[in-house]
Amino acid sequence: MKTSMLSMFSLSLFLLLSLPSPSLSTRCNPNDRKVLLQIKQSLKNPTLLAAWKPNSDCCDWKEVICDPSTNRITTLQFTSANISGQFPPAVGYLPYLEVIIIRSLSNLTGYLPLTLTKLSHLRFISNTKTNIFGPVPSFLSQLKNLTYINLSENQLxxxxxxxLAKLTKLTVIHLDRNKLTGKIPN
Structure with a gap:
């Protein structure tokens, strides 16, 4: 009887250990993962984002940082990579995003998307050395938590x-090396 119980216990333990363990992939918010995969697709699946796979933990993906207490994406950073396409409007659907850093992506084009106005937590936006074009968006004034804007070295x-004077928390703004005209507002 003891041998039978020991065998049953061993079999149960084996089965329990054979089951897929709840991995860290449960940390990643499913909505954030979905948006990040949309961003990857809109950027034509660049090599830089090869590790962004649907069944992996997006909090561990390169180019993103999650808040450890909420597991929501708070930082998105693309620098010096072979990324091409339009600035992804889906970025505006990462509701806890606080920091966007995009630098040295000469094949990134388009306008800054209006969806950025959904980012009520956004404090820091740096999009430099890309080929985004159009006017400096006046809608940035809706992002009341912005403290830093760097849109230098683009085609604005x-x-x-x-x-932009309505941004009372704004301490730094860089718009140099664009094609801007007119007077600098007070």
């Missing part, structure tokens, strides 16, 4: 929107 045109 037109004047600086006076509405």
């Amino acid at each position: 045109t037109g004047s600086i929107p006076p509405s």
